[in-house]
Amino acid sequence: MKNKILFILFFSLTLTLSAEQIGISKDMVSANIDFEGKRYVISRGDENNTYITNAYSLTSRPSPPFFIQPFQVTQKVETFGELEVIEFLEKQKGIFIDARLSNWYKKSYIPGAINIPFKIFLSDTPQRDDVLESFGGKKLANGSWDFRSAKTILLYCNGAWCGQSPTAIRALSKIGFPEEKMKYYRGGMQSWQLLGLSIIEPDKGDK
Amino acid sequence: MRLFFILLLIASFLDAGKYNKVKITSEIAYLMVYHKGKAVRVHRIQDIKHRLTGGYDKITRMCPGECIQPINVHTGVQTVGEVEVIDFLKNKVSQNKGLIVDVRPQEFYARETIPSSVNIPYALHSNTTVIDKLFTTLGMKKQDDNSWDGSKAIDIMFFCDGLWSDKSSYMIEEFIKRGYPVEKIKYYRGGFQMWKVLGFTTIKSQ
Numbered sequence: 172m173k174n175k176i177l178f179i180l181f182f183s184l185t186l187t188l189s190a191e192q193i194g195i196s197k198d199m200v201s202a203n204i205d206f207e208g209k210r211y212v213i214s215r216g217d218e219n220n221t222y223i224t225n226a227y228s229l230t231s232r233p234s235p236p237f238f239i240q241p242f243q244v245t246q247k248v249e250t251f252g253e254l255e256v257i258e259f260l261e262k263q264k265g266i267f268i269d270a271r272l273s274n275w276y277k278k279s280y281i282p283g284a285i286n287i288p289f290k291i292f293l294s295d296t297p298q299r300d301d302v303l304e305s306f307g308g309k310k311l312a313n314g315s316w317d318f319r320s321a322k323t324i325l326l327y328c329n330g331a332w333c334g335q336s337p338t339a340i341r342a343l344s345k346i347g348f349p350e351e352k353m354k355y356y357r358g359g360m361q362s363w364q365l366l367g368l369s370i371i372e373p374d375k376g377d378k
Numbered sequence: 379m380r381l382f383f384i385l386l387l388i389a390s391f392l393d394a395g396k397y398n399k400v401k402i403t404s405e406i407a408y409l410m411v412y413h414k415g416k417a418v419r420v421h422r423i424q425d426i427k428h429r430l431t432g433g434y435d436k437i438t439r440m441c442p443g444e445c446i447q448p449i450n451v452h453t454g455v456q457t458v459g460e461v462e463v464i465d466f467l468k469n470k471v472s473q474n475k476g477l478i479v480d481v482r483p484q485e486f487y488a489r490e491t492i493p494s495s496v497n498i499p500y501a502l503h504s505n506t507t508v509i510d511k512l513f514t515t516l517g518m519k520k521q522d523d524n525s526w527d528g529s530k531a532i533d534i535m536f537f538c539d540g541l542w543s544d545k546s547s548y549m550i551e552e553f554i555k556r557g558y559p560v561e562k563i564k565y566y567r568g569g570f571q572m573w574k575v576l577g578f579t580t581i582k583s584q
């Protein structure tokens with residue numbers, strides 16, 4: 172009896188001491204991502220109330236250039252939500268691309284994402300060739316591309332009002348990259364942070 | 379006479395231009411809808427310094443309870459974003475060919491909601507009397523064997539708080555279980571939070 176009381180006391184004490192971790196989904200509290208030789212944990216933080224106050228709390232951005240993007244970029248490019256992004260990263264299903272300009276990426280990005288600014292996809296340059304080859308594409312003698320063994324790529328940018336990743340996807344589609352091998356995370360940095368999901372902030376010591 | 383027309387043209391141009399600073403899409407700056415019989419102009423907040431406040435800026439949501447929802451709620455049910463919601467309000471709801479439903483509790487709907495939406499709290503999803511009545515209103519026909527004929531049913535779009543809310547999914551599952559045609563159901567996953575995040579017009583209680 173005494174032991175039982177002690178146990179309950181101990182148990183309730185540990186509960187009050189540690190702020191409870193918020194789950195991602197019903198079956199997942201956090202996810203481990205292996206990226207560039209390091210392990211990152213994606214989680215939703217703890218129960219201490221936080222609010223969005225950074226640039227992503229701004230509701231209205233001047234148009235042009237900012238317009239709300241359609242839910243789908245093209246019919247065959249699948250749109251992902253956060254759970255699908257996390258599964259893609261956990262199971263290492265392909266290349267995760269932050270399509271924003273590098274000054275944005277340097278501030279903050281989603282763990283597992285490499286930065287390939289959308290502008291690279293817009294013109295035929297040696298730089299673009301390198302990127303496409305890193306995806307598994309092969310440039311043919313006539314200048315066209317063979318993407319049969321290309322990896323699947325998942326692109327995002329700042330969010331629903333950002334046209335950068337859709338622009339990159341359309342440009343890739345134009346040169347024959349299979350739409351079934353492209354995924355679009357429309358919620359982007361904004362939805363990711365609204366949900367409290369982990370980001371990497373290089374300026375704040377994250378690496 | 380010609381001058382009058384030119385002035386009228388300029389006046390309407392100026393009025394339309396009022397919502398051009400922060401447009402919805404490249405073609406659409408605003409649209410007119412009806413909410414409870416009153417005409418409402420739906421646009422985005424034009425102040426580019428405006429920030430999200432008032433509850434929907436809150437990040438901390440507890441899961442279990444407020445877990446992140448998958449992108450698809452049910453096979454065959456189309457998930458949509460704001461561009462498709464706008465199109466739905468314009469071409470379906472305004473023409474009585476579609477219904478947009480806020481499934482949040484009544485007090486949330488009363489406080490603030492998406493223009494032209496109606497409120498069917500998700501807690502009513504298992505109430506057969508309510509659903510039967512609703513189905514009839516939506517153009518469903520009850521057959522002799524008690525099943526529903528959905529061939530004349532109108533399109534219906536559901537939303538709730540947003541990415542971390544499963545309220546829409548309860549209602550959608552129930553609709554499908556009872557025979558509503560899957561292809562006539564749409565899911566606005568971003569929900570009221572994303573509507574607020576993007577600075578859209580809302581209906582507030584007076």
